[in-house]
Amino acid sequence: MRETVKDLTTRSWEGHVMGTEARLLVVTVDPEAGDEALVRASEDLEATEQALSRFRGDSELSRLNRSGTAVAGERLLIAFREAIRAYEWSGGLLDPRVIVPLERFGYRGGIPDGDVGEVEPVEPLVSVGMAAWVRESGEISLPPGVRLDLAGVGKALGIGWAAAHLAGHVGVLVDVGGDIVALGTDEQGESWRAAVVHDEHAVGLFAGSPLAIATSTKARRAWFAAGRKAHHLIDPRTGAPANDEISSATVAAPSILEADQAAKLLIIEGIAALERLDERCRAVVTYRQGRTEVLS
Secondary structure, three states: OOEEEOOEEEEEEEEEEOOEEEEEEEEEOOHHHHHHHHHHHHHHHHHHHHHHOOOOOOOHHHHHHHHOEEEOOHHHHHHHHHHHHHHHHOOOOOOOOOHHHHHHOOOOOOOOOOEOOOOOOOOOOOOOOHHHHEOOOOEEEOOOOOOOOOHHHHHHHHHHHHHHHHOOOOEEEEEEOOEEEEEEOOOOOOOEEEEEEEOOEEEEEEEEOOEEEEEEEOOOOEEEEOOEEEEOOEEOOOOEEOOOOEEEEEEEOOOHHHHHHHHHHHHHHHHHHHHHOOOOOEEEEEEOOOOEEEEO
16 A cells, blocks of 8 residues: 655555454655565564464463463563553452453353353452562463463553554554554644544544554453353453443553553443543543443
């Protein structure tokens, strides 16, 4: 794809990574350099998936989950430390130990087809001190039975790392599954504009530069268990899918990590999560009854 206005060119890449669709754009005066940057950024997204996917048996995270102990590579170590920070910041509500509850609800290799039937009784996740699981050497040692899901943190970090490869051009856009980092301007010299879409309906708009936007929703990665709707966002207080009043949350924040964590926390904790958010965060939430509200 190539669109030219005056001496600016928009170069793009599209693909499938981290279980979703991804799109990269650079607005540049140097098309060759832009194309090279897109290659590096797309390869970096693949490297992040290779390190942090729980669905790839050969990923570094999967090997850690199987063995319980590993000297972590840079990506895994950063991701786990960020997951610990999010766990502590959220009062334990953003818990990376959700694989066992997810599997009890039928979410293993992918989204279940149809109704998975009755679910074994679930239990809350007990509060722990995860920082002790990481040594200064970079070795991670998980307690027996513990496995980690770093999908949210990993995607947010991957978006940021990919954007770093594109930085320096007139404009940059990284969109992975609707989570976005945008820098600079588009080809017309305008700030980036990103629609907020909940359940296939446009319910808001964020505009500006830079932008870091993430959405969390019960509508995607959803299925049924014994006739009741289930989804992938586990509330550690119950060990079951979150059941608060917010069904979708989109947050614009100073960083993509903050946006991702804030959006998830709004789903799990509800409006009470606002007390934890940075005052610079802006949020659009849709309640299960269908009402949409702008929060700031």
